[in-house]
Amino acid sequence: MASAEEIARAAxxxxxxxxxxxxxxxxxxxxxxxxxxxxxxxxxxxxTSAAYGGVEWKFSPEAWxxxxxxxxxxxxxxxxxxxxxxxFWRSIKLxxxxxxxxxxxxxxxxxxxxTRSEKTRDLWLFLITIPFWTNLLIRTFxxxxxxxxxxxxxxxxxxxxxxxAPIQILFTDTAILIGMAYVYLPLxxxxxxxxxxxxDFRLVEAGYDLYASRWQVLRRIILPLxxxxxxxxxxxxxxxxxxxxxxxxxxxxxxxxxxxxxxELQFGQAHNWPLGSALAITVMVIVMIALLVYVRNxxxxxxxxxx
Amino acid sequence: xxxxxxxxxxxxxxxxxxxxFFALYLPILVLVVYAFNAASSTAEWGGLSLKWxxxxxxxxQVIDATVRSFQIAATAAVIATIAATMAALATTxxxxxxxxxxxxxxxxxxxxxxxxxxxVALLIFFSRIKIFTGYSGLGYLIAAHTAFCIPFAxxxxxxxxxxxxxxxxxAAADLYATPWRAFRRVTLPLxxxxxxxxxxxxxxxxxxxxxxTEFVKxxxxxxxxxxxxxxxxxxxxxEINAISTAFLLLSVAIVTxxxxxxxxxx
Numbered sequence: 001m002a003s004a005e006e007i008a009r010a011a012x013x014x015x016x017x018x019x020x021x022x023x024x025x026x027x028x029x030x031x032x033x034x035x036x037x038x039x040x041x042x043x044x045x046x047x048t049s050a051a052y053g054g055v056e057w058k059f060s061p062e063a064w065x066x067x068x069x070x071x072x073x074x075x076x077x078x079x080x081x082x083x084x085x086x087x088f089w090r091s092i093k094l095x096x097x098x099x100x101x102x103x104x105x106x107x108x109x110x111x112x113x114x115t116r117s118e119k120t121r122d123l124w125l126f127l128i129t130i131p132f133w134t135n136l137l138i139r140t141f142x143x144x145x146x147x148x149x150x151x152x153x154x155x156x157x158x159x160x161x162x163x164x165a166p167i168q169i170l171f172t173d174t175a176i177l178i179g180m181a182y183v184y185l186p187l188x189x190x191x192x193x194x195x196x197x198x199x200d201f202r203l204v205e206a207g208y209d210l211y212a213s214r215w216q217v218l219r220r221i222i223l224p225l226x227x228x229x230x231x232x233x234x235x236x237x238x239x240x241x242x243x244x245x246x247x248x249x250x251x252x253x254x255x256x257x258x259x260x261x262x263x264e265l266q267f268g269q270a271h272n273w274p275l276g277s278a279l280a281i282t283v284m285v286i287v288m289i290a291l292l293v294y295v296r297n298x299x300x301x302x303x304x305x306x307x
Numbered sequence: 308x309x310x311x312x313x314x315x316x317x318x319x320x321x322x323x324x325x326x327x328f329f330a331l332y333l334p335i336l337v338l339v340v341y342a343f344n345a346a347s348s349t350a351e352w353g354g355l356s357l358k359w360x361x362x363x364x365x366x367x368q369v370i371d372a373t374v375r376s377f378q379i380a381a382t383a384a385v386i387a388t389i390a391a392t393m394a395a396l397a398t399t400x401x402x403x404x405x406x407x408x409x410x411x412x413x414x415x416x417x418x419x420x421x422x423x424x425x426x427v428a429l430l431i432f433f434s435r436i437k438i439f440t441g442y443s444g445l446g447y448l449i450a451a452h453t454a455f456c457i458p459f460a461x462x463x464x465x466x467x468x469x470x471x472x473x474x475x476x477x478a479a480a481d482l483y484a485t486p487w488r489a490f491r492r493v494t495l496p497l498x499x500x501x502x503x504x505x506x507x508x509x510x511x512x513x514x515x516x517x518x519x520t521e522f523v524k525x526x527x528x529x530x531x532x533x534x535x536x537x538x539x540x541x542x543x544x545x546e547i548n549a550i551s552t553a554f555l556l557l558s559v560a561i562v563t564x565x566x567x568x569x570x571x572x573x
Binding site (some may be wrong): 185 | 328341
């Protein structure tokens with residue numbers, strides 16, 4: 001006869017099996033149409049490029065070599081691939097600058113929202129949420145219309161007599177920075193606001209009672225308490241910024257490519273699928289590193305709180 | 308008279324916040340205003356007119372792209388929400404079991420990888436399948452959209468499940484309800500707001516997608532966003548403003564609805 005323990009264990013096993021069955025559709029869809037194909041990218045990055053797109057099934061490290069190095073077409077010597085490195089550096093630089101700009105603007109905004117009365121807070125939250133859910137393409141297009149030569153900024157400056165000819169902002173790195181800061185700002189504000197909302201202002205009051213200045217209260221009390229939100233916001237901005245495709249392709253024009261546009265080029269006109277694959281894996285690795293830093297930081301932060 | 312000391316005040320913060328809200332809405336406002344521009348170029352103002360809305364509504368490319376966008380978004384959102392609901396039921400309200408962490412990681416995987424990488428991966432994968440099977444319909448786009456919609460649909464459903472009261476389901480079981488009946492009559496009604504929120508989230512995410520669609524689509528499979536991207540690259544007419552305005556209104560409507568659904572407490 002089965003003991004109570006055995007019956008319980010059998011029930012547990014059935015429960016786990018049911019749970020696998022229940023989650024199977026979601027897992028299969030994601031494995032087939034997201035995770036699985038990523039492995040194919042890895043394989044492709046080690047193959048030989050075919051003349052008109054696609055690959056030949058022959059192993060070759062060439063794609064990985066040419067991510068950072070350039071082979072001279074005459075004497076076969078290798079040198080650093082300046083063009084590729086410029087594009088990588090631009091992407092990393094712009095993504096970091098976007099993070100800094102959105103943090104500088106988003107932190108005070110989140111603070112402002114969190115210090116409103118309970119009732120109006122929802123309204124401010126709603127006002128941040130609307131741009132967040134508005135199509136990124138449309139928002140980038142809206143920025144385009146503001147900063148182009150005939151746009152509102154140049155028109156106003158010219159009417160005021162400050163400048164005589166329009167400033168060329170569009171199709172520069174500055175345009176990409178403005179655009180990315182604009183589209184990713186809500187991603188910074190929302191997590192900071194979420195941790196700011198839980199801030200206990202009695203601690204702030206205690207700080208002032210102990211003769212802290214406004215700056216000291218901000219640096220020593222508020223900032224440490226909302227640090228998880230700040231880190232979450234920074235990661236949420238940095239990751240899409242480094243892989244941004246729409247914003248640089250609209251605001252940067254053909255010359256100021258970021259990694260994504262460069263990858264697209266390899267699958268399009270350049271007909272170099274293995275290089276495109278190697279570049280894609282490289283972006284993925286950069287993002288993974290950023291995520292690891294995030295996990296370690298938040299892990300450490302929650303550890304501090306427990307300890 | 309000096310203002311009373313406020314512990315919540317930080318110098319300059321309100322000004323920066325005001326600037327942010329102004330900067331967030333100014334471009335959108337300009338975009339909408341120029342949709343009503345009678346002039347044929349966005350560089351000048353020619354008085355109020357609805358002609359660009361009319362021209363967009365009569366443009367067969369726009370109509371086709373819109374219909375296609377809705378087809379894909381509706382199909383992908385429904386499949387993703389059903390799969391996400393099942394997955395959420397399988398991964399919540401349980402002590403940790405072998406494979407649970409794997410499931411979390413797998414479900415959230417599309418969020419962890421930059422869109423461009425997934426786009427390239429799907430381009431390679433689907434182009435092989437296309438050659439192999441000869442099929443080049445909307446199925447590829449729907450499969451791709453379903454996959455990246457699942458984590459978005461999963462989030463609100465899981466949140467809802469985790470806050471749900473288990474006692475009601477136990478009570479149903481005590482009253483001899485079969486598991487299926489208890490699910491239909493107790494769990495599902497309680498879970499409904501989460502499912503609805505997940506569905507709307509998935510729908511918006513699919514409707515907005517540019518990057519993955521741009522890489523996966525075959526010829527003549529433009530969705531509204533990829534059609535707009537092509538037009539913007541070619542040079543702009545106020546027609547794009549009109550389409551954007553209509554799109555914007557739809558997004559605002561869905562967000563408003565979402566806000567109310569997710570705020571509603573039982």
